[in-house]
Structure formats: structure tokens, C-alpha cells
Amino acid sequence: xxxxxxxxxxxxxxxxxxxxxxALATGRPELALIAVPFLVFGGAGLVLAREPQVTAAxxxxxxxxxxxxxxxxxxRVRNDGPEAVEVEVAPIRTGQLAVTPDGTVAVRVGARxxxxxxxxxxxxxxxxHGIGPVAVCTRDALGVMTWEGRLGGRVDLRAFPHEEQxxxxxxxxxxxxxxxxxxxxxxxxxxxxxxIRPFQVGDRVRQVNWRATARRGSLQVNQRHPEHSSDVVLxxxxxxxxxxxxRGTLDSAxxxxxxxxxxxxxxxxxxxxVDFGGTLHWLEPAFGTTQLYRIVDALLASNVAxxxxxxxxxxxxxxxxxxxALILVITPLLDERSIALVSxxxxxxxxxxxxxxxxxDHVSPGPTAPDAVAYELWRLQREALRARLQSLGIxxxxxxxxxxxxxxVEEVNAFRRSAQPALRA
Amino acid sequence: MTLLAEIVVIVLAGIxxxxxxxxxxxxxxxxxxKAVPAGSSRPQQLIALERxxxxxxxxxxxxxxxxxxxLIQIVSYRLSARGQTLERMPEAVGRExxxxxxxxxxxxxRPFPEDxxxxxxxxxxxxxxLEVIRRL
Numbered sequence: 001x002x003x004x005x006x007x008x009x010x011x012x013x014x015x016x017x018x019x020x021x022x023a024l025a026t027g028r029p030e031l032a033l034i035a036v037p038f039l040v041f042g043g044a045g046l047v048l049a050r051e052p053q054v055t056a057a058x059x060x061x062x063x064x065x066x067x068x069x070x071x072x073x074x075x076r077v078r079n080d081g082p083e084a085v086e087v088e089v090a091p092i093r094t095g096q097l098a099v100t101p102d103g104t105v106a107v108r109v110g111a112r113x114x115x116x117x118x119x120x121x122x123x124x125x126x127x128x129h130g131i132g133p134v135a136v137c138t139r140d141a142l143g144v145m146t147w148e149g150r151l152g153g154r155v156d157l158r159a160f161p162h163e164e165q166x167x168x169x170x171x172x173x174x175x176x177x178x179x180x181x182x183x184x185x186x187x188x189x190x191x192x193x194x195x196i197r198p199f200q201v202g203d204r205v206r207q208v209n210w211r212a213t214a215r216r217g218s219l220q221v222n223q224r225h226p227e228h229s230s231d232v233v234l235x236x237x238x239x240x241x242x243x244x245x246x247r248g249t250l251d252s253a254x255x256x257x258x259x260x261x262x263x264x265x266x267x268x269x270x271x272x273x274v275d276f277g278g279t280l281h282w283l284e285p286a287f288g289t290t291q292l293y294r295i296v297d298a299l300l301a302s303n304v305a306x307x308x309x310x311x312x313x314x315x316x317x318x319x320x321x322x323x324x325a326l327i328l329v330i331t332p333l334l335d336e337r338s339i340a341l342v343s344x345x346x347x348x349x350x351x352x353x354x355x356x357x358x359x360x361d362h363v364s365p366g367p368t369a370p371d372a373v374a375y376e377l378w379r380l381q382r383e384a385l386r387a388r389l390q391s392l393g394i395x396x397x398x399x400x401x402x403x404x405x406x407x408x409v410e411e412v413n414a415f416r417r418s419a420q421p422a423l424r425a
Numbered sequence: 426m427t428l429l430a431e432i433v434v435i436v437l438a439g440i441x442x443x444x445x446x447x448x449x450x451x452x453x454x455x456x457x458x459k460a461v462p463a464g465s466s467r468p469q470q471l472i473a474l475e476r477x478x479x480x481x482x483x484x485x486x487x488x489x490x491x492x493x494x495x496l497i498q499i500v501s502y503r504l505s506a507r508g509q510t511l512e513r514m515p516e517a518v519g520r521e522x523x524x525x526x527x528x529x530x531x532x533x534x535r536p537f538p539e540d541x542x543x544x545x546x547x548x549x550x551x552x553x554x555l556e557v558i559r560r561l
Contacts, residue, residue, distance in 0.1 A: 011449040015442055030435055034442060157428045334468045359468055366475060370482070370548035374475040376555050381474070381495060386500040 001136070001149030003051060007143050012038045026067050034183045045144025052140075052201035053080040054087060054109070056151035058132035060121065067126045067159045073099075075117045075134050075152070079109040088137040092150070097120045097129050097157075104137075123159035125251055128300050132156045160296055161255040166263040168409050170395070171416070172230035173351045174324035180229025180268040190226035198224055231272075231285050231322045232264045235293075238277030238337040242359030243306045249332040252357045252401050254299045256330050260355075260404065261295045273298055274320055276338065278305030311337055313344050327352045332359045333385060346392045353395045353412055356386070361401045394420050452473030481545045485538035488530070494555040496554070497531050522561070527554045 019035025022028075038317035054077060061072045077087050090104045100120040109115045123129055133150040175184040183192045196212050199219030212220035234257045243251040257273065263272045265288065272285035273295045283298050313321075323329065327350050331338050346352050360382075365375035384398050392396075393413045451468055477495075481488040487542070500523065501511050513517075519528045529535070530546065 001539060008449040009447070015445065019442075030431065034435065034439055037439070038442070092530045164473070240468060241466065242468045245465055248466070332468075334470055363467055363471060369552075370478045371444075371475050373552045373555065374471065374478040376552070376559075377478065377495070377499075378471045378474050378501045380558060381470075384499045387502040388498075 001051065001054070001119075001147040001151075002225045002317065003049075003140075003145055003147045006139055006146045009042060009045070012042045012144075016042065033072060035187065042144060042217070043141040044109075045140060048142070049140040050070060050081070050083045051147055052083075052138045052146075053083060054078065054136060054138055054151070055080070056089065056134055056136055056339040057090075058134060058152045058155055060131060060155055060157060063156070064158045064160065065123070067123050067161055070120050070122045071157070073121045073131055073155075075119065076114055077107060077109050077136070078114045078133065081113060082111050083141065085138045087115070089117055091121075091131070092133065092137040096124050096127060096166070098124055121157070123157065125247075126159050126161035126254060126300060126305045129157045129357070143403060153301065155275065158297070158300060159260045161251070161299070163255070163257040163262055164405050166259055166417055167265055167406055168326065168413065169260070169267065170326060170353045170397075170409055170412055172232070172269075172326035173410075173416075175228035175230045176270070176324070177381060178229040178268070178270075180227055182228055182230055182267070183225045184228040186225045186226060186228075188226040190224040192225040192227075193204075194225045195223045195224060198222050204409065209377050213277055229268045229270065229287075229297050231325035233285060233321055233325050233327045234262075234271065234273045235289060235327055235331075235341075236275050236277075236299070236302060237329065237333075237335065238275055238302055238304050239307075239335035239338050240332070242332060242334065242362040244362045244364075248362055249334075249357045249359050250302060250304055250400065253330045253410075254302055256355055256357060256399060258296055258406060259301055260328060260330075261293055265292050269324075271295065272320060274316060275299075276311065276341065278307030278309070280301075280311065280315060282317065284319055285322060285325065311351055316403045321350070324351070327423045328355055329353070330355045330357060332357045333382065339385065342389060342394060343392060346394050353397065353416070354389060355408070356396055356398045358398055358400045390415065395419075478548050478551060481551070482547045483545060485543040485545045486541050489535070489538050492546060493530055493535065493552075495559075496527070499558055500527070500531050500561075503558055507561065524554070524557050526550060526555055530554070 016035040018036070018039035018384070019031050023030075023032035023035070032078045044375070050417070056075055056077045059074045059076065061074070065071055072092070075089055075091070077089060079085050086106060086108050089105045091099045096284045098121070098235050105117050107115045107117055121131060132154045135148070135151040136151045137146060139146040172182060183190070187194050196209055197220070199208065199221050203221045207221040209220045209222045236253055236257050241248045261271050261273065268287065270285035270287050271291060273283045275281040275298065281298060283294055311422060327345060328344055329338070329352065331354060333339060333354070333356050340352055342352065360379065365372045386398070389396055395412035397405070397412040399405050399408050477487070477491055481492040497511060504511055504514070511531060514522070516528070516532070519532060523531065
């Protein structure tokens with residue numbers, strides 16, 4: 001801790017000095033007597049002052065929480081010195097953490113004892129946030145010296161985004177031969193009825209459809225669609241975001257990606273994620289709960305990084321986009337590079353759906369009349385862009401902040417059902 | 426008497442000074458890192474359009490070269506929903522559906538403006554055109 005004179009000390013010394021100078025100026029020694037106690041006070045304080053042996057540590061009640069949840073961060077202040085000290089503690093805030101109480105908290109810590117101060121901490125948005133060290137200030141008994149410093153280490157909190165419960169998901173066009181919940185177009189052992197065909201050697205008796213056999217006079221067996229899983233790649237566009245003071249499109253995009261990842265992994269799909277923006281990060285598709293945590297951790301690191309570099313499909317490693325994978329592009333459709341990527345992926349025959357995180361909620365028209373006209377033009381331009389993507393056979397689900405993703409997904413599924421012949425082309 | 430008065434004055438002065446000392450702050454407020462306020466960012470698309478609306482009002486070239494393709498894109502999408510295309514639309518129908526001013530801007534084979542420094546499409550005018558497009 002760094003020691004310095006307290007604000008009181010210069011005042012005391014100034015008063016002493018004033019007494020001495022006025023004694024000299026007026027030639028009256030009595031005035032010098034007034035200065036003596038202050039000189040003694042200041043001198044004794046400086047001589048007797050010892051740096052307090054104070055340590056502090058920050059202990060949050062947990063390290064992982066949802067973005068709107070609160071946790072208690074306990075600051076333990078320990079005094080190893082022989083005298084009690086008055087300690088002022090203030091949490092060092094980051095912009096993304098709301099801390100209550102917000103100001104300085106004073107506590108008296110006895111000799112060789114410990115005191116605890118509890119702060120309520122609430123993350124304002126998802127992400128990895130650091131709490132600690134804390135700003136600590138103590139002073140000696142006379143208040144002549146103060147010591148300030150930052151004590152305790154940094155503890156990283158991980159605030160997970162809110163996830164939405166999705167009842168329906170975008171149905172993939174192609175499935176992988178692993179057990180899952182998507183009804184495949186192929187015919188094999190499964191639950192969903194597909195067709196009837198004549199009995200062949202090797203068919204099991206339990207597959208025989210006795211009613212059809214009785215009608216047609218020869219053995220007929222049921223064919224079924226198997227339940228398969230699929231590969232899903234979540235491509236999060238981090239080229240640009242629209243942000244108002246509180247929220248931005250990236251917040252919504254990450255929340256959407258986390259919801260989709262959980263829902264697809266829950267249906268035994270292999271899910272991967274690509275952070276496609278100024279910087280490029282990816283996670284190859286995999287199954288299971290561990291993958292969900294990996295994805296969420298990867299999403300927490302998402303950030304908009306400004307870059308002039310042009311990126312396209314060739315920037316991505318091949319293993320990230322397995323053949324036949326359903327690619328869900330989560331984008332505000334603000335950057336030409338991401339729009340070009342979407343078109344390029346579709347041109348290459350990828351099964352693609354765009355989840356458009358609407359930036360309109362985060363941007364308001366400018367103050368002047370031309371700005372209002374420009375805003376309206378922008379709105380119409382976005383509609384036209386959406387129509388252009390749909391004309392390429394790309395389903396576009398528009399998600400407005402505060403709304404549910406479910407209806408948008410249903411809309412996309414309806415579009416994909418009507419556009420299936422084109423999609424398979 | 427004089428000595429007594431002096432003692433009283435000195436004692437009072439001492440008390441006054443002691444009060445002043447206690448009123449002096451013993452510690453300064455803790456220095457803390459200021460919370461970084463979350464900024465807002467407007468999309469570059471919108472900023473570019475705001476600039477385009479302004480420049481199109483002042484320059485016929487800007488209106489023809491930059492605003493016209495954008496309006497054609499939007500009008501084409503709106504017309505396609507009605508089963509019409511801009512390219513095959515007869516002039517009379519175009520003028521009736523889009524209005525004279527908008528048709529003059531988006532009509533196929535519109536020549537490059539002769540007066541390069543002439544006025545383009547004023548924002549108020551553009552606002553009225555967008556109103557027409559919205560009603561399509």
C-alpha cells in the first residue's frame with residue numbers, strides 16, 4: 001500500500017506555520033505557543049505512523065451466473081497489526097457490473113482480526129467480467145498519514161446469456177446416420193411410417209402389414225423413416241453491431257446462438273460454432289453437454305472487432321462446415337461481407353437459414369427530416385435484401401429484441417417446406 | 426486584567442484552531458476506476474444512406490448514380506410481390522402505379538443527367554416517393 005500525508009496534515013502544518021509567522025511578525029511569543037500543539041501533533045503523527053498490515057480478498061458466492069442474476073461478493077479485510085484500524089473499502093467497478101452499495105464502505109477492523117463486507121454484484125450483460133481487486137484506504141490513529149492501495153486478486157465471473165426455450169427448430173434437409181430426433185428421408189428402422197412394399201427375403205415378420213397383405217393377396221411390409229441426428233453450425237456475424245446505450249445486436253445474437261445450441265444439442269445434433277467477423281474463431285461440431293459449455297464459453301468471448309479484411313467461405317477451415325450441415329447464420333445483416341458470405345454459402349448448395357437479429361430496435365432516426373427519410377429508406381432496403389435472400393432459397397427468420405424466436409423459426413420452416421424443391425436443387 | 430484577557434484570547438484561539446483541525450478531512454475519497462459507459466453505435470449502412478439522401482438532394486449525378494439503383498432494388502422487390510417487373514412495365518402503367526416523379530427516376534434506360542450540376546432528388550421529394558413505395 002502506498003502511504004501519503006492525509007489531507008488534514010498540511011492543514012495542521014499550515015496552522016502551525018501561521019502561528020509561528022504571526023509570532024515573528026507581531027513580536028508576541030504567545031502566538032508561537034498556539035503553534036506548538038500542532039507541531040507536536042504533526043510530528044508525533046509522522047514519527048509514530050506505521051503502515052497497517054491489512055490484506056483483503058474478494059470471494060464471490062459463485063463464479064457462473066445468468067446475466068440478470070445477482071451474486072454476493074464478500075470482501076474479507078484482515079488486520080494483522082497490533083492496533084485496530086479504520087478501513088475504507090470500495091469495489092473497483094467495470095462498466096458491465098452493477099455493484100451495490102456503489103460507494104465506499106467503512107469498517108473498523110480490530111487488532112489481529114478480520115471483517116467482512118458484502119457487495120451485491122449484477123452483470124449488466126453476458127460475458128467474462130473481472131471483479132477485484134478492491135480499493136482500500138486506511139489511516140493511522142491520529143489521521144496524519146493515509147495508506148491506499150488495491151488489494152486482493154481479480155476473480156473472473158462468467159455471466160451466461162439468457163436462453164430461450166424453443167419448441168420448434170429449423171428442420172435440416174439432410175441428416176447424419178446417428179441416432180437423433182429428426183425424421184430422415186431415408187427408409188430404415190424407425191417409428192414414422194413411410195410406405196408399404198412387397199415382402200423380400202430378410203424382412204422381419206414384425207414388419208409385415210397384415211391388413212395390406214390381406215387386401216393384396218401377397219405379403220406386404222411396412223417401411224419407416226429412421227430418426228437421425230444432423231450437423232448444425234451456428235455462424236455468428238460479429239463484423240458490425242447496432243447498439244444503443246443498453247443493448248446491442250451482438251447481445252441478442254449471442255443469446256440466440258446459445259438458445260439454438262442448447263436446443264439442437266438437446267436433440268442429439270452435432271453443433272459447432274463460428275465467430276465470423278474481424279477476428280475468426282470456431283469450434284468444430286460435436287455432441288453433448290460438454291460441447292454446450294464449450295460453445296457458451298466461446299460465445300462469451302465474442303466481440304465486434306473492426307477490420308477491413310475481406311473474408312469469405314475460403315477463410316473457414318473445411319472441417320468447420322461438414323457436408324450436409326445445417327448452417328444457421330445469426331446476423332444483423334449490416335455488413336457486406338456477411339451478406340456476401342450468406343449468398344456464397346447458398347451458391348455452394350449449403351443448407352442455410354438466416355436468423356436476422358433486427359438492428360431496428362437499437363437505432364432510431366436522426367434528428368433532421370433528411371435523416372428520417374434515410375431511416376425509412378434503410379428500412380425498405382433491408383426488406384428488399386431479405387426478399388433477395390429468400391429468392392435464393394434462404395429462409396430468413398427475423399428476431400426482434402424482446403420477441404420470441406419460436407414464431408420466426410416456424411415461419412422459416414414453412415418457407416423451407418414450400419421452397420424444398422428449390423433448396424434441394 | 427490585561428494578562429487575564431490575553432490568556433482568554435489565547436485559549437479561545439486555541440479552541441478555534443482545534444475545531445478547524447477536526448473539521449479538516451482526515452482522508453481523501455478513494456480513487457476508483459471509473460465505470461466505462463456502454464457506447465452506442467449506428468450502423469455504417471444507415472450513416473451512408475443519411476449522406477446519400479443529403480448528396481442526392483444537391484446533385485443530379487449522385488441521385489442518378491447512387492440513389493436510383495437503390496430505389497430500383499426496392500421498387501423491383503415491391504413490384505415482384507404484385508407479379509410485376511419494372512423492366513416490362515409499360516410507361517403508362519408505371520406512371521399510374523409509381524407516380525410521375527418516382528417513375529422518372531426508376532424507369533428503365535433513364536439517361537444520365539445532362540446538367541451534371543443540376544439539383545437531384547430533394548429529401549422531401551424522396552420522402553413522398555418512399556410513401557408511394559410503401560403503399561405498393
